[in-house]
Amino acid sequence: MFATNLLDRRNKPERIADQAWQHLTSAVSSAGESVRDSARSARRNGFDLADGAGDLVGSAAEEARRRALLAFDALAGRRPALPWTLLISAALVGAAIGWAAGTAARAAGSQGDRQVDEIEFVDVDRPNSPVGTDG
Structure with missing residues (x-):
């Protein structure tokens, strides 16, 4: 009851500032949770995309390496193996x-x-x- 009386006796700008501060802290905490959830989701999706891209790049590099070796052998006059x-x-x-x-x-x-x-x-x-x- 003592605290209630103290809060009531504050002037109007202090009460408004206190309410604004409480709203700001609650907005920041909810935004932080939202950002954390978004970051987790983005990280998960990013890993999936990166994994798929890595597989694609790896297979493309493997194919390029195979073709380069075949071209080198052809230029050297070697026939491809059966x-x-x-x-x-x-x-x-x-x-x-x-x-x-x-x-x-x-x-x-x-x-x-x-x-x-x-x-x-x-x-x-x-x-x-x-x-x-x-x-």
């Missing part, structure tokens, strides 16, 4: 396709033999047969 991985993988894919085609052909062939057994041949008399065995 792409053994590509050749081996193509051979394996070809073998797999050949195996699948062979299996399908064998299955179709064995199914065709069954159909031949089920066919019944019928002797038909034709009226104008050139052979003359009719009749």
